[in-house]
Structure formats: structure tokens, C-alpha cells
Amino acid sequence: MKPTSHPELSKKEMLAAVRAGRAAWERRLQELVEIPSVSGDPDRKRDVRRAAESAAQAIRDAGGDAKIVETGGHPLVHGRLRAGDGLPTVTVYNHIDVQPANEPEWKSEPFKLLRKGDTYVARGTTDDKGPALSALAGARLARERGVRANVHFLWELEEEIGSPNFERTIRAHKRELATGSVVVSDTVWVSRRQPACPAGLRGLQGFRISLETGATDQHSGTTGGAARNPVAELADLVAAMVDGRTGRVKIPGFYDDVVKPTRAELRDLARCGFTTAGFKKDHLLRSLRVDDPIEVMKRIWLMPTMEIHGIAGGYQGPGVKTVVPPRATAIVSCRLVPDMKASKIVALVRDFVRARCPDAVVRPEHALEPFRGRTTGSLPDAIRGAMKFAFGKEPVFVREGGSIGAVVSIEKVLRAPVHFLGLSLPEHGYHAPNENFDWRQAEGGMLAFASYFDRVARLG
């Protein structure tokens, strides 16, 4: 059914409205970031629920309805700003839980909103409460201007702990969560100067590879030479799996399903504002495996990895204690890219380890599959148009090197296309001390979301 048309949005008029509402929006941000909704901290369980309730109230105050959905863990919030039956529905995904904030580098109280000019400092400002409230404000703007689309909100409170209950819960509530498309607002531009949207996420498959060759620490003078050394055997094993210097994975077949970047993707990489110097600075890295920016971006976004996170077991203290340890565990994970399948990587790693070190035990962790979104078609074009409307520039489509488990679950369970409209900047400090968000991104985000809902409405 073709929706009745509604008037064109005026950027100037909307900007005036947004600015008039700034103080109210800041109060709402303050209320939400001052609830320490650290999902990973069992002592914060009640705070996480309080944050869900505050977030639901924000949706109601914007003219919507909202309910708390139980998951068995921390709840979900599902909200709706309804325009009418038969109109297009678009769901915005954000999360309201936050990372812990115990880094000593915090210069202010992490759970107290500090306003410095246009900047808002507190845990959760950019990841992901500020973007969530910007999208909500955008939906309200659109609704007040007669945009004929239903906007739903799916706000998770377990994102920072890997979404353990998300897929099961949305499956159980599949009918009420039904939607035409989903837009995720939990990603970071590459540079402030250039809007960027990921069109793909890496997946993740973790492993613990353990080897036990004895029962207790043994004196290396007494047994060394004859006793097997599980730390040395695992070092051998992981060195055979991945070249530590180049990062090249040496397991045959590992790269078989990696999709090569298109010309358009490579063109967008070149335009996205990435610099190697900035990347090194942001992540405090002394040196990289490569320095060419395109090569760096390929490696962090388009290529899979195998990371050795640690080799646990054996002596770890100061000096040298000459003991042959009885057991060790290599902690390993692979970031996966389209069209790799986590189950195939598990099988490759298992077979490789079995052939090389038969008494090592491989324990795979829960998998997150890689995700690849579309960059052509009406919805990506709507994203382009909305970003240009709000920020003056079309976004480039890049990739995200991390994994958002919820994205793959949404696509799978709700069978709706997923796109990204992120508002955060590298300097906002995702997961870092002194996390912040800023009014420019908030204001632009409100306009971008309103414009996006408008465009989706017009698509019918």
C-alpha cells in the first residue's frame, strides 16, 4: 500500500527545533549516563534494569509506547512510535548497557555527565546512549512533521557481554518485533570529516587449545630434556598456525572463502579519511605489520585474523623460575569475514591441531558469524541521502573490524535487511577512559535519522 505523501522536510526548520530541544535532550542524556548500566558487573544488575526503565520512559516521553522484554539476563527494551497500520516500519537498534569504567585515566567521574562546551563526557555517552537518544529524537522530529513510517526501537542491555540471550529472545518475540528493515546505530566513523557506514562486520570464533603432559611443576634440572614441555609445544603449534610477524594464517584452506573487495569498496576505503598515523595514535601502537593505509584497512576490516591472546600456564612472574609446567592453554581467536563460516574454521583448526599435536584439546567458543550488508539499492541510497542531508556529505561504505552478534541474529531471525547509521567518532573513545560524545554529532544524527525515516516512508 502506497503511503499518503507528507511534506518535504526542511533542514533549517528542523535544526531550529532540535536546538530548541537541546536542554531537554541533554537532561535525558544526563539521566541515562548517570545510571551505571555495566552489564558485565553482577553488582550493577539493578542499575542495568533502572537504565532499561529510564530508556523506556524516554520513548514514552517522545510519544511512543515501550515495554521491557525479559531475556533471562538483562532485559531488552522494545519501543514504538507508530504512524499507522500498513505504513513502512523501520527498527532502530542501539544498546543501553555500557563497558566498565575503572580505568585510572578517567579525569572526571565516569558516571557523572560532564559538559565541556559542546562535548559530553561520561561512560556511555558515545557507546551507545547518546546515539540511541539521537535516533529517538530523530524519530520524534519525523513524527511531528508527519513522516508516514512506524519507527520501532530495539534497545539491548547485554551488548557489551556478547548478547548471550538476544537471539533466543527476539526469536520468542518474533511477531511483535516484525519489521521492514533495521538500522543499527553503534558504529564509529573513520574520521570526523567524512561520514562512514560499515557495510560488513567481521565474525569471531574463539578457541582454547590445551595440552597437559604431567600433573605438577617439575624441576627442569631433574626432568628437562626428557619431559615434554606444554608451553613450548603450544608455542610451536601456534607458530605453525599463524605467522606472528605478518599475521598470515598458515592453516590450509583458511582463506578459501574470503570475498575479495570490489572496486567500489577499495574506492571508498581511499576516501574514508583513514590515516595510519591516526590509527597508531588512537590505539597507542608503536609499529604495525604494514604502514600503507589501504593495506592497514584491508587487514582490520576485510581480512580474517588469527590472534594469540595469551599462552596461559607455566611461570609468569619476575625472574626465571626453572620449572617444566604440567599444562598450558593457548587462547586464540579468529576474526572472520564474508563468506567464511565459523563451523568450517572450527573444523580446519581442529584437524590441524589433531594432525600436529594429537593430545592437545581444542575447545571452540560460541561463534559470531561475519556479516555483509548491501551498499546498493533503495535503503543504502536512503542512508546516503539522509547523511548528506544532515552532514553535507554522502557517507562512504567501509567495514567494521569488530563483531556485533545482534546484527547477525536480527538478520537471521527477523529476516529484515540491516543497515548502519552510526554517529560516533574515533576521538569519542569507544571503550576508553574519558569517553565522550558531542552536540554536532547528536544534532546531525537527529536530522539524519529523521531524514532516513522520511526516505523509508517515501519508499513505501
Place this chain on the structure above:
Amino acid sequence: MKPTSHPELSKKEMLAAVRAGRAAWERRLQELVEIPSVSGDPDRKRDVRRAAESAAQAIRDAGGDAKIVETGGHPLVHGRLRAGDGLPTVTVYNHIDVQPANEPEWKSEPFKLLRKGDTYVARGTTDDKGPALSALAGARLARERGVRANVHFLWELEEEIGSPNFERTIRAHKRELATGSVVVSDTVWVSRRQPACPAGLRGLQGFRISLETGATDQHSGTTGGAARNPVAELADLVAAMVDGRTGRVKIPGFYDDVVKPTRAELRDLARCGFTTAGFKKDHLLRSLRVDDPIEVMKRIWLMPTMEIHGIAGGYQGPGVKTVVPPRATAIVSCRLVPDMKASKIVALVRDFVRARCPDAVVRPEHALEPFRGRTTGSLPDAIRGAMKFAFGKEPVFVREGGSIGAVVSIEKVLRAPVHFLGLSLPEHGYHAPNENFDWRQAEGGMLAFASYFDRVARLG
């Protein structure tokens, strides 16, 4: 000067004397093992000194003189049972400090002597207070039977912490410690059925190899692929240095100075009572790199090693935390055999690491050089004769896989030949819970030492 002759020793008569003195010897053992002289525990500093005083008193009670020698750390005890100027002097080295005893497997109080039949259970019974008191009793026996040799005792109280002050102290007291030869009683037979003396010790050279590529943990989704991974690079590096499965060191030149075993050494290995099954059982090892007993003995006694003790850095906890760590350290040590030189091994490792991973930093630890004793000549023959006199069988000469720093220092500073007359058995549990010693070894040891002093006296 040829000493005046003294009467032949009678085993039967001496055994009767030893048995008559058993209760007094046990009281002395009890007094000494009930002082928890754990040199590695700063809270036991006073106990270590009390043990030195008790040990010195034991020497005085045996008719000798004894003094406490300050080292800057825990003291040394130097005692003398003098027979006369111009007579041969032999020095017995033991140590009176002990390992900690906090293993949960202890079935009785570790610092309370438990007598079960002929077995004495307590920390320090076999390592090394029981052998020390057996040697002292042997010296007294010899003296009472007119053996014309001066017997000195050099009892260390920092052996279990690597003898940090020993060499400097004996150098400072070189003149009063002057001796014709030294016999060390701090080693373990291979089997109860066959007396065994080491004729060589492995040396030790530890290293910490560190690599720093960043400043803080980084998210592997955000940086993984481009960021260097110091754990993976060090795994690569150590895998290039040593084959974890076979133990073969791959650094060129590492084995160049290893002395091949002689036929006599190989013959003694075959006779020493070693079994692979017993070795695995004693050390709770599930599987070994090789199973042939001669091959196992070669690897633990005659061949150098490179052991990876641990790779510190990165995530070590449960599950998989997907972080690229900023730094890691490989903790490595090499056991060295004659004629390897620790300084050459340091240079080889440094050059290898520099060529392969130029920004890794190699920090060598204090070195212990390998030691090789003589198995032919009058003193080894005296050891053979004394063991046969006491235990009914000549000893085999084997090697010791561990390192006793004091031995190399003694040879170097006092310029006296060092031989071994150990009394401990594998089942006594060196460094293990429920450590024990037994009267058969004590009694035999007293006779063996008396006979050895007698033989040295007759050599003049």
C-alpha cells in the same frame, strides 16, 4: 708429608658404634629439621640463623670447632674436626636451608619429625640436613678411630635460593677455607639398589625475552590484523629457537661444545638402575619425548636443553578475551653441559633474537656454569672404595641434570677438586611433600664418610 699410619677400620665395630649412637643422632636430626630454615621466605630469616647456630653446635658437640660466617644474606657455617697440621684436609659441603613446605599433600606437620620405623619424615630430612648430620657422624667415627685427616664442614644456608652470596663469601675467606679436596653430599642415587655419584652437573643460563609493540590492550576487532601481536611474535620466536616437541634447539652453534659421553659413562648409565617407568612415576609425567632409558638419561644429564617456562603477557583467564596485548615476555632457560660456556650461549641467543625480531629485548639472568668431575684417579677411587665398604657395591658415576652453583664456585675459588658422595634416594622426595630420609642411608652414609676420610688420610 706422609701421615703416620692408623689402624684399618672395621665395618662391624663401626656399625655397632653407629647403632649405639642412633638415638642421639635422631635427637640431633629432630632438633635441626624442626627449625623451619626456609631461606626463600623472608619471614624465616631468624629461623635460618637459628638453624645455623644449631648446626654449628652439632659440630662442636662432635668434638670440632665451628663458626658462623656472615655473607650479607643468610650465614654460612664453617666447622673443623682437626687431626693435626700437615695432615690432609677434606671439606664436606652440605646445606642446612630448606625448600618451603606449603604443599597441600603433606600428611604430617612438615616441620615436625615423624619417625615411621626406619623412616624420618620432615622437610629437610633428605635435602640436606640428614646427609649433613650423617657426614658429621662419619667424621666423628673416623676421628675416634684415629684417622689422620682434618675434616672441614662448609654448610650453606642459601643453597635453595641459588647461592647468591656464596662465591663472594668464600673468596673473602679463602685462606681459612683452604682445603685439599671437597666432597659434596647433596645428590640423589638413581635407584636404592645401586649407589650412584654424579660426576657432572648441568649449568644454567636463564633469559627473559620481552617485546613491546603498544601501550595498552587493544580490541582485536578494531586493530587485529594490522596491530602487531607480541604474544604471537614471541611464540614464533621461541618456536624458531627450539622444537617444542623434540626439544631440539635450533639456534646454530648451540650444541658445538657439548662433550660426547665416553664408553665408560654409557656403561655406567646402563648399570645405574634408571627405569623410564620409574622416572615417569616419580615425576607424574604422562608421556616423554623418548622412552628408551639411555636416551632419557642422555637428555636429562648429558645434553643441554632450552626450556620455555612461560609466556607472560596477554589474556590468561577463563574463556577468550579478544584483546591484542601490548607486550609479552618469554621466560626461557638453558641447562648447559660440559664444555658449554654460558657467555657463548648468551651471545648465540642474543644474535638469534636480534636477527629475527630486532625490537625484542633479551635479558640474561645470572649464569651457573656446567661442572664436570673426574671419575678416574685416587679421589674417585676413594669414593668407590668408601661406597663399596659401606653399601657393598661400588657406585656408578652418572651426571646430575640440575645445577649446584656452589660447586662451580668452590672449584673456581678454592681450586680444589670436587667430588660427590650423596645419600638421598629418589623415593625420599627432594623438594616434594612428605620428604623423608631413612636410617639405612644414614648409617651407610656414616660408614661411607668415615671410610672416605680414612682413604684420603692414607693417600697423604
